[in-house]
Amino acid sequence: MSEAVAHPAPKGARGLTWQKLILGDWTRIVRDPLDVARIAFIVSTIVWILLGHAMTGLIAASAVIILARVISLPRFYDASVILVMFLLAWGSALSIYGSWGFYDNLVHFITPLLTTGMLYLLLVRLGVLPDFHDLKQLHHRIGFFLTVLALGMAIGAGWEVIEWTLDQFSDVGRVASADDTATDLISDTLGSAGSALILVLWSLGNHSMLRRPGSALANKKFHSFLAVRHA
Numbered sequence: 283m284s285e286a287v288a289h290p291a292p293k294g295a296r297g298l299t300w301q302k303l304i305l306g307d308w309t310r311i312v313r314d315p316l317d318v319a320r321i322a323f324i325v326s327t328i329v330w331i332l333l334g335h336a337m338t339g340l341i342a343a344s345a346v347i348i349l350a351r352v353i354s355l356p357r358f359y360d361a362s363v364i365l366v367m368f369l370l371a372w373g374s375a376l377s378i379y380g381s382w383g384f385y386d387n388l389v390h391f392i393t394p395l396l397t398t399g400m401l402y403l404l405l406v407r408l409g410v411l412p413d414f415h416d417l418k419q420l421h422h423r424i425g426f427f428l429t430v431l432a433l434g435m436a437i438g439a440g441w442e443v444i445e446w447t448l449d450q451f452s453d454v455g456r457v458a459s460a461d462d463t464a465t466d467l468i469s470d471t472l473g474s475a476g477s478a479l480i481l482v483l484w485s486l487g488n489h490s491m492l493r494r495p496g497s498a499l500a501n502k503k504f505h506s507f508l509a510v511r512h513a
Contacts, residue, residue: 434474
């Protein structure tokens, strides 16, 4: 793993700052607003089930966001998982897919945008792909961008295959037409390109691939999260 770019807060730092409010570890159980959102998601899922509604998608989504906490994703990707699971699970539970025409394309764009990078981080931890901090030369970073782009596009294509396969065993009609599939794949590609760009900027900023303790970010300025450092 790369060295952290943020330094621990001075011991004399006191008072409530935005860093402590948003990034600080409040308690071992509820660390920050992301854990509040996670708990709210799980509680709302339980209420939804008790009301007698369909539960499979929401239970699966709850398991994913719990897993995201266990493996200690960086805050950006932790938040991404929660947002994507909310869009997917509650969009299906509330039948938003059928009532909002643009929702399907929105989800197909946002999902690879926010989750392809997370999948890359997991593959790095498993030793399958190289750490982007080791990629110093321009052509390596271009190759890295193309790799993440292809990874996201493959996920989108795989999802379309799954939808088509499920349609063969049910009458739901997830694949409406060839045009629907094409627009989904275009949205997947755009989202994947955005995810690849985010990771390239993440590597140029020399940011950590692990969730940083709140104490290490207590005095970190907001603009420093957006800094780009040249190798």
